[in-house]
Amino acid sequence: MKIRHSLFFYLASLSATPIIGGYNLYSNYENNLYAIEHDTIVIPFAAIMSTLFMSLLVLMLQRPYRLKKSNNMPRSLLAKTASVLATIVTTGLLLDNLIYWLHPNHLPTFLMFLMASCFYIYYQLQLYGIKSADPNH
Numbered sequence: 001m002k003i004r005h006s007l008f009f010y011l012a013s014l015s016a017t018p019i020i021g022g023y024n025l026y027s028n029y030e031n032n033l034y035a036i037e038h039d040t041i042v043i044p045f046a047a048i049m050s051t052l053f054m055s056l057l058v059l060m061l062q063r064p065y066r067l068k069k070s071n072n073m074p075r076s077l078l079a080k081t082a083s084v085l086a087t088i089v090t091t092g093l094l095l096d097n098l099i100y101w102l103h104p105n106h107l108p109t110f111l112m113f114l115m116a117s118c119f120y121i122y123y124q125l126q127l128y129g130i131k132s133a134d135p136n137h
Contacts, residue, residue: 006126010119014055017116021048021101021109028105047100048109051093058093061086066127087124094120 025041034040065083068075094117101110125131 006119006123010116010123011056013112013116013119014052017109017112018045018048018052020112021045021106024106024108033105047097051097054093055090058086058089062127069127083127090120 022045025045028034029041061082065075065079068079094113097113098110098117101113103110122131
């Protein structure tokens with residue numbers, strides 16, 4: 001069975017990010033890297049979870065375009081616009097997280113977002129026909 005798109009890898013890496021990020025935050029908290037008088041571990045974890053849910057929600061905007069493309073049906077202007085908008089929003093979210101987590105204490109979280117970003121870029125290249133999904137080409 002061929003995996004035509006890297007969507008599976010993007011979703012897997014994005015779904016693993018809260019687990020790795022949560023462990024990284026908890027480990028940093030246990031090692032007293034955060035100020036104790038502040039609620040600093042919940043806010044970054046909520047940011048990771050909101051990024052996951054926003055990315056999944058925005059990915060649903062690309063579904064009509066992806067389905068029409070896989071069935072070789074003509075894509076409407078609305079489907080193309082929604083897909084491009086989803087690409088822009090998700091790219092912005094991932095870039096924002098890469099900048100936010102770029103700190104030596106948060107290296108595992110940064111690497112998970114970096115991996116998710118790489119898979120997302122590869123998926124977008126396949127989706128828009130810039131990179132062939134067939135390994136024989």
